[in-house]
Structures are given as structure tokens and as C-alpha cells.
Amino acid sequence: MFKPVPLVLVNIEVGEAYVSQATAILTKLRIIHLVNLVETPLGKLGYMGELERDLLGRYEQVGAEVDRWTQALEIAPQVVEIPPDLDPAKDIYRLEEAVRQIGQQVTPLLQELSEIDEQLALLKRQQENLEKLRPTGINLEELANLRFTYLTPGLVPTENLAKLEEALAHLHHALIPVTTAASRTVILAAALATDREVVEQALKGAFSEPMEVPAAQGSLEDVLAGLQAQIQDLEKSQEEALARRAAFREQLGQDLIRLRNRVDLTRTLLKARVLFGKVDHAYLVSGWIPAQLAEKLKEAMAQELGEHALVEILTPEAIPGVREGILKIPILFNNPYLLRPFERLTKAYGTPGYGEVEPTAFLAIGFLVMFGMMFGDVGQGAVLLSLGYLIFRKFIRYTDYGIILMECGVSSMVFGVLYGSLFGIEGLLPVLWFAPLKNIMYFMKISLIFGGGFISLGLILSFINALRLRQGGLPAGELLAAFFYWIIAAIGLRYLLTGVLIWDFWLAFAVAVGTLGLTAIFIWQRLRLSAAKIQTQQEGPGLQILEGAIEAIDGTVRYIGNTISFIRISAFALAHAGLFIAVFSLAETLGRLGGGGVFYWLTIALGNAVIILLEGLVVSIQTMRLEYYEFLSKFFHGGGEMFSPLK
Amino acid sequence: MALKSLLLTSEDYYFLLRSPDPDDFLRYLTTTAYGESLSGWDWHTVEAESEFNQHLYSELARNFQKVGRGLKKREGLFIRSLAQRLVGENLKVVLRSIHRGLPPDRALNLLLPVEKLSSLNFRELLNIGSIRALADYLARTPWGPPLARALPRYLREHSLFPLEMSIDLWVFDCILQGRHSLSRRDRRLTGQLLGIMADINNIIWAARFKEIYGFPGEEIYQYLLGAGSLGEPRRRHDLAFAPNLAVMIDRLPRRPYGEVLKGAMDLAAVEEGLTHYWVKTLEKVLILPPFQIGLPITFLLLKELEIHNLITLFTGLILKIPSDRLSQLILGKAAGSRYV
Numbered sequence: 004m005f006k007p008v009p010l011v012l013v014n015i016e017v018g019e020a021y022v023s024q025a026t027a028i029l030t031k032l033r034i035i036h037l038v039n040l041v042e043t044p045l046g047k048l049g050y051m052g053e054l055e056r057d058l059l060g061r062y063e064q065v066g067a068e069v070d071r072w073t074q075a076l077e078i079a080p081q082v083v084e085i086p087p088d089l090d091p092a093k094d095i096y097r098l099e100e101a102v103r104q105i106g107q108q109v110t111p112l113l114q115e116l117s118e119i120d121e122q123l124a125l126l127k128r129q130q131e132n133l134e135k136l137r138p139t140g141i142n143l144e145e146l147a148n149l150r151f152t153y154l155t156p157g158l159v160p161t162e163n164l165a166k167l168e169e170a171l172a173h174l175h176h177a178l179i180p181v182t183t184a185a186s187r188t189v190i191l192a193a194a195l196a197t198d199r200e201v202v203e204q205a206l207k208g209a210f211s212e213p214m215e216v217p218a219a220q221g222s223l224e225d226v227l228a229g230l231q232a233q234i235q236d237l238e239k240s241q242e243e244a245l246a247r248r249a250a251f252r253e254q255l256g257q258d259l260i261r262l263r264n265r266v267d268l269t270r271t272l273l274k275a276r277v278l279f280g281k282v283d284h285a286y287l288v289s290g291w292i293p294a295q296l297a298e299k300l301k302e303a304m305a306q307e308l309g310e311h312a313l314v315e316i317l318t319p320e321a322i323p324g325v326r327e328g329i330l331k332i333p334i335l336f337n338n339p340y341l342l343r344p345f346e347r348l349t350k351a352y353g354t355p356g357y358g359e360v361e362p363t364a365f366l367a368i369g370f371l372v373m374f375g376m377m378f379g380d381v382g383q384g385a386v387l388l389s390l391g392y393l394i395f396r397k398f399i400r401y402t403d404y405g406i407i408l409m410e411c412g413v414s415s416m417v418f419g420v421l422y423g424s425l426f427g428i429e430g431l432l433p434v435l436w437f438a439p440l441k442n443i444m445y446f447m448k449i450s451l452i453f454g455g456g457f458i459s460l461g462l463i464l465s466f467i468n469a470l471r472l473r474q475g476g477l478p479a480g481e482l483l484a485a486f487f488y489w490i491i492a493a494i495g496l497r498y499l500l501t502g503v504l505i506w507d508f509w510l511a512f513a514v515a516v517g518t519l520g521l522t523a524i525f526i527w528q529r530l531r532l533s534a535a536k537i538q539t540q541q542e543g544p545g546l547q548i549l550e551g552a553i554e555a556i557d558g559t560v561r562y563i564g565n566t567i568s569f570i571r572i573s574a575f576a577l578a579h580a581g582l583f584i585a586v587f588s589l590a591e592t593l594g595r596l597g598g599g600g601v602f603y604w605l606t607i608a609l610g611n612a613v614i615i616l617l618e619g620l621v622v623s624i625q626t627m628r629l630e631y632y633e634f635l636s637k638f639f640h641g642g643g644e645m646f647s648p649l650k
Numbered sequence: 651m652a653l654k655s656l657l658l659t660s661e662d663y664y665f666l667l668r669s670p671d672p673d674d675f676l677r678y679l680t681t682t683a684y685g686e687s688l689s690g691w692d693w694h695t696v697e698a699e700s701e702f703n704q705h706l707y708s709e710l711a712r713n714f715q716k717v718g719r720g721l722k723k724r725e726g727l728f729i730r731s732l733a734q735r736l737v738g739e740n741l742k743v744v745l746r747s748i749h750r751g752l753p754p755d756r757a758l759n760l761l762l763p764v765e766k767l768s769s770l771n772f773r774e775l776l777n778i779g780s781i782r783a784l785a786d787y788l789a790r791t792p793w794g795p796p797l798a799r800a801l802p803r804y805l806r807e808h809s810l811f812p813l814e815m816s817i818d819l820w821v822f823d824c825i826l827q828g829r830h831s832l833s834r835r836d837r838r839l840t841g842q843l844l845g846i847m848a849d850i851n852n853i854i855w856a857a858r859f860k861e862i863y864g865f866p867g868e869e870i871y872q873y874l875l876g877a878g879s880l881g882e883p884r885r886r887h888d889l890a891f892a893p894n895l896a897v898m899i900d901r902l903p904r905r906p907y908g909e910v911l912k913g914a915m916d917l918a919a920v921e922e923g924l925t926h927y928w929v930k931t932l933e934k935v936l937i938l939p940p941f942q943i944g945l946p947i948t949f950l951l952l953k954e955l956e957i958h959n960l961i962t963l964f965t966g967l968i969l970k971i972p973s974d975r976l977s978q979l980i981l982g983k984a985a986g987s988r989y990v
Contacts, residue, residue, distance in 0.1 A: 093681035096665045 004342070004364050007357060008335040010291040010646070012038070012322055013300060016313040019284040023089035026272045026288070026649075028307055031084075032300060033650045035290040036333045040280030043289070043324060050280025050287060059273050061095050066266045068102045073259050075113050076252045081260045091269050101262060105255055112247055119241045123234065125215075130230045132156070132214040135189045137223060139181050144220045153199040154191060156181075157211035161188045167209035174198050189214070275649055291333055291646065294318075319357075332357035335646035341410065342367045344403035352631055353641030359468045362639060369457060369634065370626050371414040376453075377575040377622040378411070379418030379439070382426035383615050388412030411623075426611050427583030439573070440580045446573035448499045454569025454633070455492045458562055461637030462488070468638050479525040480551050484558025486521050490514050491563060525551060565633040575625055579618050586610030653717070653949040656683045658956055663980060666963055667973045672698075675967050679960070684709055700759045702964050706957045708763040711736070713953055715766055717946045724831040725943055728840070730767070731828030732950065737768040738821040741793060742814050744775045748784060749810050781805075781813070796820035811863075815873050822848065822875055836943035839935075843947060846931055848878030850924045853907065856889040856898060861917045867891035879903065895920065929955065929981050955981060 013035065017025045029035050040050050073080070136156055146154055159167060161183060168178060176194040183189070190211075194202045206213075217226060280287040292300055297316045304312045324330035334357050336346050345367035355361055378384075391408030394401050419425065423434030439446050462485045469478055498504055526548055586607060594603030658666075662682055669675035672693055680688050687709040695701060711733075718729040740761050747757035754776035761772050770791070778784045781804060785797040800816035803809075829840040852874045859865040859873065871890035875881055880889060880902075892898035899911045899920070910927045914920045932952050935944040959980045966976040 090681070093678075096678060096681070097661075100665070 004338055005360055006337065007355075007361050008337045008646075009294040010036075010319070010332055010335065010357070011294045011297050012317040012319065012330075013290055013292050013297065014315040014317070015288040015304065016315075017286050017288065017308065018311055019281075019286065021308055021311045022276070022279070022286045022288075023091065023272060024308060025286075025304070025312055026275055027085070027089055027268060028303055029288070029290075029300075029649050030268060030271055030275075032296075032303060033648045034292045034296050034300065035649050036292070036335075036646045037275060037278040037288070037290040037649055038330065039278045040287060040289050041278075043330060045280055045287065045289075050282055055091070055273055055276070058091060058095060059270065061099070062091070062266055062270050062273065065095065065098045065102055066263070066270065068106065069259060069262050069266060072102070072105055072109055072255070073263060075109065076248060076255065076259070078252055078256045078259055080263070083260055083264050085261070085264050085268050089265075089269055089272055091273055094265070094269060098262060098266060101258070105259065109251055109255070112244060112251065116241070116244045116248065119237055119244060123237050123241065126230055126234050126237065129215055129217050130227065130234065132216055133223060133227050133230065135182060135184075135214070136191075136216070137227075139179070139191060140223060141191070142222055143216060143218070143226055146216075147218055149196070151196050152193060153196045153202060154193045155202070155206075156214040156216065157190050157192055157206050158187050158214055159190055159206070159209050159211040161186050163209040163211075164188060164190070167192075167205055167211070170205040170208060171202065174201060176202065187212075271649065290649070293335060331644050333644045333646040334361070336361065336363060338363050338367075341406065344406045345370065347403060348627065348630070350645070352635055353639065354643040354645055356472070356640055356643040358472050359640050359643075360464050360471070360638065362464070362635060365460065365464070365634070366630055367410075369630055371410055372453075373572055373626045373629060374411050374622055375414030375418035376450075376572050377625065378415045378579060378618065379422045379576065380424045380427065380579075381416050381419035381432065382424075382428075383611060384412045384415030384417075384419050386412070386611075386615055387415060387619070411619075424580075424583075426607070427580075427586065427614075439576045440584075443573070443577060446576060447570055450569050450572040451499065451566060452496065453572065454566040455496065457569070457629075457634055458565050458637065459485075459489065459492070461634045462562070465638035468640060472640070479521075479528040480554045481558060483521045483525050483555040484562065486517055487555065487559040488562040490517070491559070492566070525555070568633055569629065571625055571629070575618075575622055579614070579622070582610075582614050582618060586614065653945060656713070657949070657952055658682060658959075663959075666960075667977055667980075669967065672964060672967045675964060684960075687712075697759060699961075699965055699968065703961060704759075704763050706960055707736070710950075710953055710957055711762075711764045711767055714950060717950060721943075721946060724833075725836070725946075727831055728825075728828040728943065729946060729950070731825050732947065733764070733767040734821050734824050736762055736764045737770065738817045740764060740768075740772055741770070741775075741817055742810075744772060744784065745781065745810055745813055745817075747776055748778060748781055792824070793817070793820075819873070819875065822851070822877070826877055832943060839942060839944045840947065843931070843935065843944065845878035845881075846928065848875040849880045849907065850928055851875055852878065852880045852886070852889060853898075853902070853911075853924060854921055856892075857895055857917050857920050860892070860898070861895060880907075925981055 015025060015029075135158075164178070164180070171178070171192075171194070174194055176192065176198070179191040179193070181189040181191060192202055192206060217230065220226075221229075280289070301314045301316070304314050319325045319332055322330060325332060334355055336343070336349075338346060338361075342364055346363050348366050348370065349355065349361075349363045375384075388409050389412070391405045391410075391412055393405070394408060395405030398405070420432065421434075421436035422438055423429060423432045424438075425431050429438065437445055462481070465478075465481065466485075494504070494510075587610075590603045590606035590610065593606050594600055596602060662678075665678050666675055669678060676688060676691075676693055679685075684706070687705045691701065691705060693702065714729060714733045714736075718726040718733075721729065743757065743760045743762075746752075747754070747760070754773070757776050758773065765772070770788075770793070775784060775787070778787055782801065785794070785801050788794050788797055796816040796819070797813060800812040803812040826844060829837055829844065832840060855873060856870055859870045865873075867890045871886055874886045874890060876886070880886065888901040889898060892901055895917065896915075899908070899914060902908050902911065906927065907924075910923050911920055914923050929952075932948040932955075935948040936952065938944055962979050963976055966979070
């Protein structure tokens with residue numbers, strides 16, 4: 004949990020004829036994080052990666068075509084297993100040909116469907132327009148043959164009718180309203196044919212929508228009947244075309260799915276090849292895999308490729324590139340299911356290095372405790388829990404957020420029970436620990452103690468990292484600062500718990516011995532470093548020690564400041580309780596206005612919703628701030644690389 | 651890897667014929683067994699066709715070597731004798747070059763890259779000043795006797811034809827001799843194959859000599875091979891002394907040649923019919939069970955045919971000949987394993 008999954012380096016040597024098969028196996032297993040061999044010392048030995056841009060471009064194009072036909076035929080995406088007999092250079096011709104043939108079969112039908120759709124839409128629009136004009140009993144043929152009069156139907160916003168009338172006032176005209184629906188009026192605008200342009204301009208100015216009508220002969224009823232018949236014919240043709248499309252789906256569906264999967268796999272292979280090393284006709288594939296899966300990979304390779312692939316497994320300690328820092332080991336988180344969503348918090352701050360402490364578990368526990376302390380309420384916690392559960396069940400993409408919300412809800416409920424708070428109503432539940440508003444000073448003490456503990460944890464983790472990363476032993480300056488900090492914290496803690504400052508002999512003795520010992524280590528280390536860098540350093544040993552001493556004091560002050568920053572836990576918990584008081588006061592005021600208590604409960608409900616939203620957000624931000632700036636900054640190095648398996 | 655898989659498939663020919671230009675043609679060809687030979691070659695040169703030939707024939711020479719190495723010694727010897735056809739072709743290039751007085755540098759491009767299949771140094775041969783000197787130079791090699799036999803006639807008539815025919819006849823004889831070292835079963839199979847090869851050669855040669863060169867029957871008779879079902883004196887006489895092509899075809903045994911050449915009116919039709927028959931015969935042998943000499947022989951002969959096809963296609967693309975026209979000139983498209 005506090006370390007990433009142990010990884011080993013796998014080198015696979017394979018002949019050109021089998022590289023596609025080997026890559027397909029690796030893609031299927033999804034356990035290898037490829038190393039770019041060209042960037043390793045092997046690159047200097049002549050191993051070259053292959054970037055076949057043209058070929059990749061052709062695959063992209065075929066992929067786009069396959070997508071096009073898949074969507075047009077409404078074929079649901081599906082993952083199928085592709086045999087690892089890939090030959091990208093040759094396969095592309097087969098795939099292009101297959102796609103071309105599918106296109107030849109499908110294109111005429113899709114074109115026909117599209118034309119039918121367009122035609123149907125036009126006819127239905129015309130039918131709708133004619134239905135609106137039905138009360139006029141207008142004869143379309145006569146309308147088309149008018150020589151001296153311009154008569155046009157239009158759909159004008161009713162409030163613009165007056166404006167339109169005004170615009171046409173200086174002309175001989177008639178505006179005949181036919182029907183009104185949804186604040187729009189169907190009109191017939193008539194004027195002299197010579198004034199046609201002016202009328203059209205005025206209609207445009209009044210936001211009139213032109214009404215498309217067919218240029219047909221006969222009465223309106225005849226035309227409508229004709230339209231209806233055409234629509235029926237087209238709908239029949241559409242049905243037939245759709246049936247043919249369904250037949251194509253049946254006939255070509257599996258082919259297209261296989262093509263899609265094959266194109267995807269080959270694209271992955273071509274992209275992966277950039278990271279492979281190639282010399283003459285041999286490939287070297289190198290990558291990191293979880294140590295426990297190394298044997299599985301070896302077996303899979305042996306089973307599929309026999310002696311055509313040589314697999315070598317190396318532990319990080321045995322690789323000179325890792326020791327020299329040239330080769331970076333990626334990090335694969337190793338947390339229990341419930342803590343995994345908090346990996347997002349870690350990643351948002353940075354990617355930990357392979358050797359350092361993986362902080363997700365500390366972040367998760369710290370987050371939940373601080374959130375609960377600031378947002379302690381059984382009712383609101385239950386709301387968060389339910390909301391989280393809903394997200395967890397209904398939105399697969401946001402499962403992580405659902406789990407975080409559920410866990411925050413549980414934490415909030417636990418502290419709600421301790422505070423005796425249910426939707427801000429006190430007295431319903433017994434107070435098991437303390438009520439924040441009534442024990443402000445006590446809460447502040449608790450916050451400071453928690454802060455001191457959290458900062459101390461950060462400092463201990465920084466020392467563990469220093470030892471793990473082998474950066475020349477423990478940093479003496481930080482150790483000294485931490486020691487001073489812990490002495491002050493111990494005195495502070497005793498004061499907070501007892502209320503008195505006692506400077507007894509044993510405390511003085513421990514401080515003196517500890518300080519002297521650590522100071523001696525510090526001076527010795529400074530002098531040693533100074534001697535080692537004598538060629539490059541301008542400052543003398545005295546100045547070095549002084550500089551180090553200032554660093555130690557600065558560190559101590561910073562740690563104390565960081566601890567005080569944790570008072571915000573109590574401050575925001577009080578703000579949370581304060582908001583409840585405000586909501587209840589408002590509810591009582593509104594309840595007195597009447598409504599039989601409806602306003603009262605409505606205000607309580609709305610108030611709680613607002614608190615959950617606003618306060619939940621604020622508390623989350625404050626918690627993250629404390630974790631990132633006061634805690635992680637103590638020990639986190641970062642600069643790692645996430646494990647990204649080939650798939 | 652099965653030899654058959656090293657031949658182009660009908661699918662390969664389909665994509666090659668669909669190639670819009672030489673670039674695309676070569677791009678596809680590099681995905682086949684020719685990838686290694688053509689890798690890194692830029693065809694945009696004046697001598698593109700000649701360089702293309704060189705690449706393909708060097709691949710063929712490699713195949714002869716590879717196949718020969720993979721067989722027993724006696725079978726390997728037979729494959730080497732089969733390769734003498736290519737060496738003979740080079741010797742003919744040398745003869746023509748000297749005869750026409752071509753500068754050796756220019757003639758070099760016309761040579762097939764078969765150095766590994768022969769001990770002859772063709773570069774050196776090209777620098778020899780006369781045909782007589784060449785015959786003298788090669789006197790102690792197996793090529794000496796056939797050249798010496800035809801040299802007097804060359805000197806008399808100043809025509810290369812007798813020399814070239816002498817080489818062809820000697821090469822065929824050499825191949826026939828090579829099969830004597832094979833096992834009984836292989837001897838029988840190669841006897842059948844070489845018999846058909848001799849028959850086809852005899853028919854085509856007789857027709858050509860009659861139609862194009864107008865040789866008298868006596869001379870044609872001398873040039874025909876004494877092997878195969880048409881190698882008997884009576885059969886050769888029928889071919890050589892037939893007054894015209896129609897009578898010659900009529901005199902052929904009904905099966906298989908009478909049927910194969912049914913309706914053939916001219917020399918081109920005769921050649922086309924016989925070549926198709928030859929390809930079909932080879933394809934039949936290729937699907938016989940393994941571990942017999944017929945398989946490597948037919949593979950190499952089909953490979954040679956394949957190279958002819960590729961040269962035709964490449965030249966056709968350069969000359970912008972439509973693919974449907976080119977398709978008619980391709981033989982043995984389905985020889986290789988099919989893509990499933």
C-alpha cells in the first residue's frame with residue numbers, strides 16, 4: 004500500500020518475422036509498459052525505432068472509413084479477438100480493398116436513404132404549411148399565375164404584425180391573417196407585383212418565415228391529397244431501404260467489427276514499434292511489467308512463439324541504467340479498492356518516483372478525517388453517502404467520485420454522531436464527544452494536535468524517502484529543524500493538555516542532549532560536504548554552518564506555522580455550525596409568516612442543500628490545501644512516470 | 651517455410667495489377683518475398699528497368715543457391731545443372747556484345763547477376779576482343795565444346811545463331827545428364843518434366859524456324875532436341891518437314907499437344923497455348939506430396955516465370971499500359987499459396 008507494485012524489466016528479442024505476433028501477445032496481455040529503447044544506451048549501439056508515418060496514415064484513413072460504414076449501418080462496437088498474424092505492410096492492402104468493397108456495396112443505399120430523408124422532410128414541411136393555409140381555400144395554381152399582384156404566405160411573430168403593417172403603410176397592400184399558433188400568425192401578404200421587393204424586405208424586417216408551398220395545380224385539397232400520397236410512397240421506399248440496410252448490417256456487421264479491431268490492433272502495433280529497437284532483422288522489445296506477472300509473460304511467449312522469442316527478466320537493482328538514473332521505473336499504484344479513487348489526488352499533485360513512499364493511503368485517511376471534522380453531521384453525511392451511491396451505480400465513468408463521496412459521507416456521519424448533530428438539529432442525538440460551537444477552544448486544541456501529528460508524519464516520511472532514495476543519508480538540517488519542532492510541539496502539547504508550562508529537569512536534559520548530538524551531526528555533515536566541494540564552493544566551512552543553522556531555524560518556524568494553519572479545521576467546522584444557526588433563524592422567521600410550518604421546513608431543507616453544496620465544496624478545497632501545502636510538500640519528490648500498459 | 655509460400659499469390663497479383671504507378675507497385679512488392687532484394691532501391695533512374703531485372707534475377711540466383719543447399723548432394727547437383735540455363739543466357743549476352751562490338755561497360759548492365767552460380771568471370775569475358783578468342787579462352791571449360799562446334803559456321807556466315815543454338819542444346823543436354831545422378835523415383839519425375847519441356851521447346855523452335863527464319867526442314871531437324879515424346883527421329887521429322895504451321899499442329903499427337911493447340915492459327919497462339927500448358931503442368935507438380943525433387947524444380951521454374959511477370963508489369967506501368975491489358979500477359983497467377 005505504501006509502495007508501488009514491484010516491477011521488473013523484460014527484454015524480448017524477436018526476429019522481424021515474429022515481431023507482429025509478439026506485439027499482439029503483449030497487447031493482449033496488457034501488462035507491459037514499453038521503454039523507448041532509442042533513448043537508452045542501446046540506442047547508441049545502433050538500435051533504431053521505426054516510425055512508419057505513411058503506413059500509419061493509411062491505417063488512420065482505413066479506420067475512419069470503417070467507422071463511417073459502422074455508424075451508417077448502426078453497428079454497435081464490439082471487441083473481438085484478432086489472431087496475432089499481423090503483417091502491417093501487407094495487411095493494409097487487404098484492409099483498403101475490403102473497405103473499398105464494402106463502400107461500393109453500401110454507398111448507393113446510403114445515398115438513397117439520404118435522398119429519401121431529404122425529400123420526406125421537404126414534403127412534410129410543405130404539407131404542414133398547406134395545412135396552415137387551409138382556411139384560406141387558396142388555389143396554388145392561381146397564386147403562381149398572378150401577373151399584376153404579388154401574393155405570398157408567411158409566418159410572422161404576432162407582436163411584429165403592427166410593425167409590418169406600418170412598414171407597408173405607404174403601399175397598396177393587404178395583410179390577411181389566417182391562423183395564429185404559438186405566438187406566430189400565418190398571413191397572406193398581397194401587394195402590387197411592382198412592389199414585390201419592398202414587401203419581401205418588409206417581411207424580412209418583421210422576422211417573417213417564408214412558407215414553402217409546392218408549385219402544383221388544383222385546389223388546396225387536391226394538392227394536400229397529392230402530397231399525402233407522395234409521402235406515403237416515400238415512406239414505403241424508406242422502409243424498404245431500411246430493410247436493406249438491416250440486411251447489410253447482418254451481412255457486413257461481423258466483417259466491419261473484425262476490420263475495426265484489426266485496424267486498431269495494427270495501429271497499436273505500429274505505434275509501439277517506434278519504441279522498439281531494431282538492428283538488421285532483429286527487434287528488441289523492452290518494458291516494465293509487474294514482477295508477479297513475469298512468468299505469465301514468459302509462458303505466453305514460449306507457447307506462441309517457442310524458440311523464436313528470447314525473454315530476459317531483470318530486476319531494477321541489476322540494471323545499470325536504473326542506478327545511473329538514465330532509466331526511469333514507472334509507477335503502478337498498489338492500493339486497496341476503497342483507497343484507489345484517492346490516487347487522483349496524488350496524481351493531481353504529481354507522480355511519485357518508484358523508490359519513494361507512495362502517499363495515497365495517507366492522503367486518503369487525512370482527507371476523510373479532516374473532511375469529517377469540518378463537515379460533521381449525520382444527516383448531511385447520509386445525503387452525501389446516498390448521492391455517492393447514486394453516482395457509483397448510475398455513472399460508470401464517475402465511479403471514483405462516487406466512492407469518494409460515499410466515504411466522505413460516512414466520515415461526516417461518524418463525526419456527526421460524535422458531535423450529536425443531525426441536519427444541524429441538536430438535542431436529537433446525544434453528544435458523544437463535544438459540540439463544536441460550545442467547545443470552541445477545545446476544538447482548536449484538537450485541530451492543533453491533529454496538525455502537529457500530520458506534520459510530524461510528513462517529516463518522518465521525508466526521512467524515510469531520504470533513506471530509500473539514497474541521497475547521501477538523512478538531511479541533517481531538516482533533522483535538526485524537525486527535532487526543534489518536536490521539542491516545541493511537545494512543550495505546546497503539554498501546555499494544551501495541562502494548561503501550565505513546566506520546565507523540569509528531564510525535559511531540559513533531553514533537549515540539551517538531543518540538541519547537542521544533532522548539532523554535532525549537522526556540523527560534521529556540513530564540513531564533510533564542504534570538503535567534498537572545495538573545488539567549486541566559494542563559501543568557507545564557517546559560512547556553510549551559519550547558512551545551515553539559518554535553514555534549521557527557518558524550517559522550525561515553518562513547521563510551527565504549518566501546524567497553526569490546521570486551526571482552520573476548527574474554524575470551518577464552526578462556520579459549518581454557524582451556517583446551521585443562520586438557516587434555523589431564517590426558518591423560524593419565515594415560519595412565523597404562516598403556512599403552517601411549510602416555510603419553516605422548506606427553509607431547513609433548502610438551507611441544508613445549500614450548506615451541503617457550498618460548505619462541502621469549501622471544506623474539500625481546504626482539506627486539499629492542507630494536504631498539498633502542509634503535508635505533501637514535506638516529503639514528496641515526484642517526477643515519476645505513470646505505468647501505462649501497451650493495449 | 652514452404653517453398654510455395656515464397657511465390658506470389660493470386661492476391662499479390664491482384665494488388666500488383668491494381669497499382670496505379672511504379673511507386674505503389676514497388677511498395678507492395680516489398681511486402682512479398684522480394685522485400686529484401688528491393689529494400690532501399692530507388693527506381694527513379696534512367697536504368698530503372700535494367701536495375702529492376704538485376705534485383706529480381708539476383709533474387710532468383712539466391713533461390714537457386716538456397717534450394718540447392720537444402721537438398722542432398724546429388725539433388726543439389728541437378729539444381730546446379732538447371733541453373734546453367736541462366737549461365738548460358740549470360741554467355742549469349744557476351745557473344746552478342748563481342749559480335750556487335752559493344753563497350754564492355756554497356757554490356758555489363760545486360761548480364762544477369764548469376765556470378766554465384768558459375769565459375770565464369772563474365773566481366774573478364776566481355777573484355778575479350780573476338781568470338782574466336784572467346785572460344786579459345788573457354789576451351790578448357792564445359793562451354794568449350796559447344797562453342798567450338800559452332801565456331802566454323804559462325805566464322806563462315808558471320809551469324810550468332812549457330813553459336814546460340816549450340817549453347818541452348820548443350821545446356822539442355824547438361825540438364826538431361828544431371829538427372830542421371832538422381833534416385834529412381836526422382837529420375838522418373840524429372841524425366842517427365844524435362845520431356846514436356848523438350849517437347850514445348852521443339853514445337854516452338856520448329857514453328858519459329860519455319861515461320862520467322864524460313865529454314866529448310868533439314869536444318870530445323872538438326873536443331874531439335876532429341877528428348878521428350880517428340881524427340882524420336884520420326885516425330886522430329888514430322889515437325890521439321892511440315893510445310894506450314896497448320897500441318898505441323900495437325901501432325902502432333904492428339905493428346906496433349908493436339909488439344910492444347912487446337913485452333914491456334916499463328917505462332918503467337920502456339921506459344922501462348924504451350925506456355926499455359928507448361929504453367930499448368932508445373933502447378934500440378936507443385937501440389938504433389940513433399941520430399942520429391944519435383945517440388946524444388948517447379949518452384950524454381952515458376953519463380954523464373956514470376957520474374958518474367960514482374961518485369962512485364964513494371965515495364966507496363968512505366969509505359970502506362972492499362973492493367974486489364976497487362977493482366978492478359980501474366981501467367982501462373984495462382985502458383986503461390988492463397989491467402990485465406
